[in-house]
Amino acid sequence: MKFLERGMKMLIVGSYPPRKCGIATFSNDTVNAIGNMFGSTLPIEVCALQNEGPPLSYGEEVSYILSTSILKNYRLIAEKINERNDIGLVCIQHEFGLYGGVLGDYLLAFLLALNKPVITVFHSVLPNPNEKRKKVIQTIDALSDKLIALTSISKEILINDYKCSQHKIRIIPHGTHIVLWEQKNALKLKYEYHNKIVLSTFGLLSENKNIETAIYALKDVVKKHPDVVYLVIGKTHPEIIKREGEVYRNRLLEITKKLKLQDHIIFINKYLKLKQLLEYLTLSDIYLFTSKDPNQAVSGTLVYALSCGCAVISNPIPHAVETLKNGNGLLLENFGDSNEIKQKILDLIENKNKRVNMAKNAFANIRFTTWENVAIKYGLLFGKLAERIEDLRFNLPPIKLDHIKKLTTNHGILQFSNFSEPDINSGYTLDDNARALINMVMHYNLYRKKSVLNYADIYLGFIENIQRENGWFDNYLNYELQLTKENYETNLEDANGRAVWSLGYVIGHQNILPSGFIHRAKKCWHKTIDRIDDMNSPRAIAYTIKGLCHYYASYSEESVKSKVERLANKLLQHYKVNYEEGWHWYEDYMTYANNILPEAMMYSYLITKNEDYKKIAEITFDFLLSQYFMKRQIKVISNKGWFKKKNEREFYGEQPIEIATTIIALDLFYRITGKTRYKNQLEIAFSWFLGNNHLNQVMYNPINGASYDGLEDTHVNINQGAESTLCFFKAQMIMDKYTRKVTVYNLRKAESKGQWDSIFPTIFSD
Numbered sequence: 147m148k149f150l151e152r153g154m155k156m157l158i159v160g161s162y163p164p165r166k167c168g169i170a171t172f173s174n175d176t177v178n179a180i181g182n183m184f185g186s187t188l189p190i191e192v193c194a195l196q197n198e199g200p201p202l203s204y205g206e207e208v209s210y211i212l213s214t215s216i217l218k219n220y221r222l223i224a225e226k227i228n229e230r231n232d233i234g235l236v237c238i239q240h241e242f243g244l245y246g247g248v249l250g251d252y253l254l255a256f257l258l259a260l261n262k263p264v265i266t267v268f269h270s271v272l273p274n275p276n277e278k279r280k281k282v283i284q285t286i287d288a289l290s291d292k293l294i295a296l297t298s299i300s301k302e303i304l305i306n307d308y309k310c311s312q313h314k315i316r317i318i319p320h321g322t323h324i325v326l327w328e329q330k331n332a333l334k335l336k337y338e339y340h341n342k343i344v345l346s347t348f349g350l351l352s353e354n355k356n357i358e359t360a361i362y363a364l365k366d367v368v369k370k371h372p373d374v375v376y377l378v379i380g381k382t383h384p385e386i387i388k389r390e391g392e393v394y395r396n397r398l399l400e401i402t403k404k405l406k407l408q409d410h411i412i413f414i415n416k417y418l419k420l421k422q423l424l425e426y427l428t429l430s431d432i433y434l435f436t437s438k439d440p441n442q443a444v445s446g447t448l449v450y451a452l453s454c455g456c457a458v459i460s461n462p463i464p465h466a467v468e469t470l471k472n473g474n475g476l477l478l479e480n481f482g483d484s485n486e487i488k489q490k491i492l493d494l495i496e497n498k499n500k501r502v503n504m505a506k507n508a509f510a511n512i513r514f515t516t517w518e519n520v521a522i523k524y525g526l527l528f529g530k531l532a533e534r535i536e537d538l539r540f541n542l543p544p545i546k547l548d549h550i551k552k553l554t555t556n557h558g559i560l561q562f563s564n565f566s567e568p569d570i571n572s573g574y575t576l577d578d579n580a581r582a583l584i585n586m587v588m589h590y591n592l593y594r595k596k597s598v599l600n601y602a603d604i605y606l607g608f609i610e611n612i613q614r615e616n617g618w619f620d621n622y623l624n625y626e627l628q629l630t631k632e633n634y635e636t637n638l639e640d641a642n643g644r645a646v647w648s649l650g651y652v653i654g655h656q657n658i659l660p661s662g663f664i665h666r667a668k669k670c671w672h673k674t675i676d677r678i679d680d681m682n683s684p685r686a687i688a689y690t691i692k693g694l695c696h697y698y699a700s701y702s703e704e705s706v707k708s709k710v711e712r713l714a715n716k717l718l719q720h721y722k723v724n725y726e727e728g729w730h731w732y733e734d735y736m737t738y739a740n741n742i743l744p745e746a747m748m749y750s751y752l753i754t755k756n757e758d759y760k761k762i763a764e765i766t767f768d769f770l771l772s773q774y775f776m777k778r779q780i781k782v783i784s785n786k787g788w789f790k791k792k793n794e795r796e797f798y799g800e801q802p803i804e805i806a807t808t809i810i811a812l813d814l815f816y817r818i819t820g821k822t823r824y825k826n827q828l829e830i831a832f833s834w835f836l837g838n839n840h841l842n843q844v845m846y847n848p849i850n851g852a853s854y855d856g857l858e859d860t861h862v863n864i865n866q867g868a869e870s871t872l873c874f875f876k877a878q879m880i881m882d883k884y885t886r887k888v889t890v891y892n893l894r895k896a897e898s899k900g901q902w903d904s905i906f907p908t909i910f911s912d
Contacts (some may be wrong), residue, residue, distance in 0.1 A: 151295075153234050153526065154187070154188065154189070154232070154234050154532065154534055154537060155188075155189045155190070155191060155230075155233045155234060155235075156180070156188060156189075156190050156191075156233075156234070156235045156237055156524075156804050157190075157191050157192070157209070157210075157227060157235070157236045157237065157262075158173055158176060158177060158190060158191070158192050158193070158237045158239070158529055159192075159193040159195070159212070159236060159237065159238045159239065159256075160172070160192075160193075160194075160195060160238070160239030160244070161173065161194065161239070161250075162174060162192050162194040162204060162208060163196045163204075164202050164203065164204070164206075165194070165195075165196075165197075165202055166350065166384055166385075166417055167384070168269075168349075168350070168446055169241060169244065169269060170836055171446070171721075172239065172320070172321075172446060173192065173239055175321055175323075175517055176190075176237075176321070176517075176520070176521070176524065177190045177192060177207060178517070178527060179321060179517035179518060179520060179521035180521045180524055182256060182518070182521070182541060182848075182894060183521040183522060183525060183540060183541060183836075183837070184521070184525050184538055184539065184541060185539070185541040187537060187538050187539040188401070188525055188528065188529075188538060190207060191207055191208075191209040191210075191233070192207050192208045192209065192210075193208075193209065193210040193211070193212055193227075194203075194208045194211050195208070195212055195214050195244055195245070196210070196211050196212060196213050196214065197214055197215065198215055200732060201729070201833055204320075205817050209228070209276055209491070210223050210226065212256075212809055213253065214244065214245050214246045215230075215246045215311070216246070217247070217252050217255060219258045220252055220253070220255040220259070221255055221256070221258035223256065224255075224256050224257075224259035224260040224261075225259060227260060227262060228259075228260065228261045228262065231288070232624055232714055233262060234262070234263065234528070234531075234532040234534065235262065235263050235264075235265065235528050235531055235532055236260060236262045236263070237263050237265045237267065237437055237524070237528075238253070238257075238264060238265070238266045238267065238290075239266075239267050239269065240253070240266050240267060240269060240270075240286065241269045241270045241279040242270065242279075242282075242521055247454070248278065249278055249279055249282050250282065251282050253286070254282070254285050254286070254289070257285075257286065257289035257290070258289065258697055260289075263288065263531045263532065264290045264291050264292075265290065265291065265293075265294060265527065265528075265531070266286055266290040266292075266293050266294065267290045267294040267296070267318075268283075268293065268294065268295055268296070268304065268443075269296065269443065269444060270442075270443050270444075271295065271300040271303045271304055271308075271443040272303075272441050272443070273307050273441060274307060275307060275308060275348040276768075280307075280308055280309075281458045281778075283304070283308045283310065284308060284309065284310065285425055286309040287308070287311055287314065290314065291314070291531055292314050292315075292316060292527060292531065292604050293310060293311075293314045293316070293487070294315075294316055294318050294321050295316070295317050295318075296317070296318065296319055296443065296444040296465075297317070297319070297444055297464065297465050297468050297469075297604065298317060298444065298468055299443070299464040299465070299467070299468050300444065300464070301315050301317055302441045303443075306837055308404050314524075315872060316527060318520060318523045318524065319449070319514070319515040319520065320445075320449050320515065320520075320526075321515060321516065321517035321519075321520040321521075322447050322450055322452070322453035322512060322515045322517065323420065323424055323450070323453060323516070323517060324453070324513075324516055324518075324847060324848065324849050325424055325427075325428045325453070325455070325849070326565075326566045326567075326850060327401050327424075327455055327506075327509060327564075327565040327566060327567055328565070328566060328567035328850060329428050330428055330429055330455065332426050332745035333425050333429040334429045336425070336429075337425070337426070337429060337802045339429060340350070341373060342373050342374070342375045343371060343372075343373055343374045343375070343431050343432070343495055343501050344362075344375055344377065344429055344430045344431050344432075345364075345374065345375070345376040345377070345430065345431065345432045345433070345434055345491070346376070346377040346378075346379060346426060346427065346430040346432075346433055346434070346451075346456070347360065347376075347377070347378055347379065347426070347433070347434050347436065347447075348377075348378075348379035348380050348418075348423065348426070348447055348451075349380050349437075349447045350380050350381060350382065350383035350384075350386075350393055351378075351380055351381065351382040351383060351386070351394060351398075352382070352386045352394060353384045353386075353394050354438060354439055355436060355438075356436040356437060356438040356461075356482060357378060357398055357436055358398060359436050359482050359483070359487060360376065360434045360436050360484075360487055361376075361398065361401050361402060361405065361407065361411060362403075362484035362554065363484040363487040363491060364376055364403070364407055364410060364411065364488075364491075364879070365405045365407065365486070365490060366488055367488055367491050367495070368407065368410050370492065371492075371495055372410075373408055374410060374495070375411075375412060376410060376412070376434075377412050377414060377426060377430070378398070378411065378412070378413045378414065379414045379416075379418065379423070380414070380415075380416075380417070380418075380424055381415055381417045382394065382395050382415075383415060383755045389745075395413070395415070398413070399413065414426070423450075424450075424454060427450060427451055427454035427456060428454045428455065430451070430454070430456050431455070431456070431457065431494075431501065431505075432456060432457050432458075432459060432494055432495075432501070433448075433451035433452075433456035433458045433459070434458075434459050434460075434487070434490065434491075434576070435448050435451070435458060435459070435460035435461060435463075435466065436461055436487070437461060437463065438461065438481050438482055439463065439753045440461075440462070440463065440481060441463075441464070441467065442463040442464070442890060443463075443464055443465060443545040443844065444465045445463065445465050445466070448460060448465060448466060448469065449465075449469065449512060449515060452469065452474065452475070452508040452509070452511075452512040453508075453512045453513075453515070453516070454507070454509075455505045455506065455508065455509040456505055456508070457475065457476075457477065457494050457501045457502075457504040457505045458470060458474070458475035458476070458504075458508065459475065459476045459487065459490045459494070460475060460476070460477060460478065460479075461478050461481050462477050462478060462479065472507070472511070473503070473504055473507045473810065474504070474507055474511055474512075475504060475506040475508060476490050476493075476494070476504075478490065506565075510565070510567070510684050510861075510864055511861075513843075513862060513864050514652050514841075514843055514861070514862070516844070518837070518844045518848060519837070519842070519843045519844060520815070522837040522842050522843070522844070523842065525538055526538075526842065539546040539760075540833055540836040540838070541836075542832075542836075542878070542881055542882070542885055543836075543846060543878070544851075545589075545851065545875070545878045545879065545882065546850060546851025547598070547601075547851060547875075548849075548850040548851050548852075548870065549563075549566060549847070549850040549851055549852035549864065549866055549871050550582065550585075550601070550851070550868075550871060550875065551601070552566075552568060552850070553568050553868050553871070554582075554604060555604075556603055556604065557574065557604070557607075557608060557611075557623075557627060558574040558578075558582075558593050558604060558605060558607075558608035558623070559574065559577045559578050559579055559582045559604075559605065559608075559868050559872075560572055560573070560574060560625075560868060561574060561575050561867060561868055561869075562579055562865065562866055562867045562868070563575055563852075563866045563867055563868075564865060565864060565865060565866065566847060566849075566850055566852060566866050570625045571625065572867075573622065573623055573624040573625050573630065574608065574622075574623045574624075574625075575621050575622055575623070575641070575868075576608070576609065576612055576619050576620065576621045576622075576641045576642075576644065576645055576870065577621060577622065577640075577641050577644055578868040579605045579608040579609060580605075580609065580641075580644040580645050580647065580648035581644065581648075581868075581869070581872040581873070581876075582601070582605045582868070583602055583605035583609065583648045583651075583652065584647070584651045584876070585601035585605055585872055585875055585876050585879075586598045586599070586601050586605065587602055587646065587651060587652055587655050587659065588876065588879055590602070590658065590659075591655060591658060592879055592882070592883070599659075599660070599663070600661070602652075603663065605648075606652070606663065606666060606667060608623075608669060609645055609649070610666060610669075610670055613645075613670055613673060613674065615835045616677070617673040617674040617675075617676065617677045618638070618642060618674070618677055619638065619641060619642050619645045620638065620675070621633055621636070621641040621821075628867060637683065638682055639681050639682070639683040639685075639686035640685045640686045640689070641679070641689045642677070642686060643681060643683070643685060643686035643687065643688065643689030643693075644673070644689050645674070645677060646671075646674060646675075646689060646690045646768075647689040647690065647692045647693040647696075648693070649667050649670050649671045649674070649693060649697075650671070650692070650693030650694055650695070650696040650697040651692075651693065651696045652664065652667040652699075653667050653668060653671060653696065653697050653701075654696030654697055654699040654700050655690035655696075656700050657700075671697070675709075676905070678690050678713070679692075679709075679712065681713075681756065682716070684696050684717060684720050684732050684733060684743055685739060685742055685743070687713045687716055687717055687746065688717065688742040688743050688745065689742065689746075690713060691710055691713050691714060691717075691746040691749055691750055691751055692742075692745070694709055694710050694753075695710065695712075695749040695752060695753055698710070698753055703713050704861075706753075707753055707754060708826060710749075710753045710754060711749050711750070711756070713746075713750075714746070714747060714750035714754070714756070714759055714869050717732060717743065717746060717747060717750075718747075718759070718762060720732040720733065720760070721766065724791075726791075728770075729769075729791050730765050730769035731766060731769060731770070731791075732764050732766065732792070734790065734791045734792075735788050735789060735791060736770070736773070736783050736788060736789040737783065737788045738783070738785065738801070738803060738804060739803055739804065739807045740770055740783065740802075740804070740807070741767070741770065741807040741808050741810065741811035742807055742811070743766065744762075744763045744764075744766040744767035744770065744811065745763075745767075745810065745811040745814055745815075747759050747760075747762055747763035747766070747823055748760065748763040748764075748767075748811075748814060748815060748818060749814075750763075751763060752818070763815075764819070767811065767815060771808075771827060773789070773795070774808065774831075775827055775830065778830055778838075779830065779834070779838055779839065779840070780805065780827075780830055780831045780834050780838075781800065781840070782795060782800050782801070782804035782808065782837075783785075783795075783796075783800075783804060784796040784797055784798055784799035784800065784804060785799045785800075785801055785856070786798065786799035787799075798840075798857070798859040799856065799857075799858060799859075800834075800839070800856065800857040800900055801844065801855070801856050801857075801867070801870070802807070802835070802853045802854075802855070802870040802873045802874055803869055803870070803873045804854075805831055805832075805834050805835065805873070805877065806873030806874065806876055806877040807873075808827075808831045809828055809832055809877045809880055809881070810876065810877070810880065811833050812824045812825070812827055812828040812831060813828060813880050816828065824854065825884075828880075828881075828884075829881075832877055834857075835853065835874060838856075839857055841857065841860075841861075841862065843857075843862050845857060845862065845874075846874055850866075851871070851874075852866035852870070852874070853866065853870040853873065853874030853875075854866060854870065855867050855870045856870075
């Protein structure tokens with residue numbers, strides 16, 4: 147291996163905007179994605195490849211420009227890079243046509259002169275190479291530390307046909323952008339295609355695109371379905387323009403006119419910005435991939451279409467064969483067969499359920515290829531090669547209320563989503579509205595944005611309306627605002643505990659909230675407070691203790707303190723009954739929201755100053771954390787099979803609620819005990835959302851601020867329900883306090899001086 151520099155910058159070598167080609171777009175997306183995910187801990191620079199023609203005007207991230215037709219430039223640029231101590235890795239985008247010489251062999255001079263670790267990304271991997279092509283790739287292999295294939299098929303060809311080093315090859319897929327599924331109809335309306343079935347193709351036009359086969363197929367399609375339109379999106383490839391002008395486009399226009407399809411085929415002769423391109427793809431019902439090169443290793447246009455929720459019909463290029471399986475799309479058997487394309491189009495047009503289900507399947511299954519997930523893979527690979535993996539830090543995503551607002555109606559927050567589209571059939575729960583109320587008050591306390599109080603008002607209204615006359619609360623309400631049978635079939639104690647917690651939290655913040663708002667919360671509080679002694683569920687007890695403690699921060703009533711003590715003793719009794727050597731827990735199993743139990747014990751200690759509560763809180767919390775934290779990752783209890791004392795633990799099936807409650811508890815324990823390990827574990831726990839999990843995939847939607855519903859064995863459940871999103875939202879606010887360097891009071895010091903008045907504003911204001 148080459149001499150290993152200690153720098154932490156990555157230098158990407160490839161074509162780059164404003165040059166117009168697929169690899170330029172790929173390079174730019176890679177730079178942006180890594181920057182967004184890792185920020186200053188993995189800075190990026192670019193060496194842009196310049197072919198013949200006038201110099202281009204590049205962005206500030208471009209540090210070097212390599213004129214690819216001049217051999218000596220390769221060595222000169224390499225020597226300049228070698229002088230840089232801050233560059234720790236060079237990532238080369240490879241395609242034969244990018245570099246000068248025979249089959250791009252000028253690149254070899256660059257690699258020979260370079261004294262840095264190298265990753266080479268292969269965009270085109272052709273099977274059955276001749277000896278010259280094989281020799282070029284084998285030399286690149288010898289001079290690279292790692293090789294990146296974009297598909298499994300490409301990896302196999304590199305191994306079998308080129309005899310590349312198998313241990314060097316990693317698969318990192320072509321990145322895709324996230325869109326919101328429910329935008330389809332709105333975008334059709336925006337572009338005036340709301341009464342159309344939209345087909346599309348995009349990319350720089352060249353004869354290789356073979357678009358005429360789709361045009362011929364449409365002749366018979368539109369006779370049966372006159373509402374069909376076909377969007378051909380993209381300018382002609384710049385290299386084609388240089389050689390032959392608009393010959394190919396003009397031929398397509400002539401065919402369109404000859405077949406009298408001018409009203410059905412729309413040529414969008416523009417190099418679209420990303421936002422508009424994604425909008426066109428999102429509004430498309432069917433995407434046609436007609437490129438005729440049977441050896442095309444990868445297609446960015448194909449995966450972009452899948453990620454935008456298109457039902458795809460594709461020629462059988464290797465990338466499509468690998469991707470369009472398990473109901474993700476339809477593969478054509480032959481290249482250039484217009485009749486076969488016609489039959490596939492008619493099949494999807496005339497079977498709407500099949501078309502929509504296929505699009506949804508692709509939309510979900512391709513999510514692992516988002517640029518955020520791709521950036522994580524590059525970052526981890528870089529960190530290992532540069533021996534700097536410990537220096538990598540995830541950027542915290544901005545706090546967004548978009549999805550919470552979307553889930554919220556005039557009556558409350560809906561329970562579930564299909565992807566990011568609110569599911570009105572799921573109705574409402576007290577659980578979610580109590581969480582939402584706490585979150586909005588916390589947000590207002592931290593940021594003082596009055597608009598969130600409008601949402602807090604809705605959630606408090608839901609709690610008021612679902613409270614019974616006897617003070618107890620129901621939990622489930624359908625979209626028509628009717629109580630459902632679940633209220634009589636399930637134990638409602640935990641939901642009632644959450645309601646008490648939320649009401650106490652509101653009252654505990656009476657100094658910042660409108661008096662009328664506090665009056666409404668108090669009215670609910672006083673109706674339910676006498677019912678809390680009936681609670682026996684450990685979690686219901688724990689939630690209630692938290693509510694009482696927040697209430698106590700505003701009203702230091704001895705009766706409240708007594709209630710906390712009685713409930714804490716119930717939890718203590720649960721612990722004594724279930725404790726045994728090697729099992730320091732309140733039950734003989736662990737299920738969901740486990741952290742709430744030791745957290746409640748610690749809250750009880752704050753109110754009562756009973757050292758036994760604090761001792762048991764720390765013992766049980768540390769026992770729980772010992773089950774959760776492994777090798778600088780958090781692995782919480784699986785919802786597929788709760789962790790029972792006498793059984794082996796199940797893994798996978800992790801949910802955001804367990805991560806968030808861990809973060810909430812770690813925050814409390816750190817601030818009370820001052821133990822740094824709690825803060826370190828807090829950061830590790832939050833990094834689960836950012837990609838520090840067994841799949842190395844993000845668990846949030848950066849577009850709308852939602853959290854995905856679950857981390858499974860092999861995939862992420864990308865539905866975005868209220869519970870998951872609210873839990874992520876609260877965890878973000880806790881993390882934001884640390885990153886913004888908000889003062890974290892030394893509570894142990896305050897306690898030792900008997901300054902409890904300083905503790906209450908600190909703990910109970912959060």
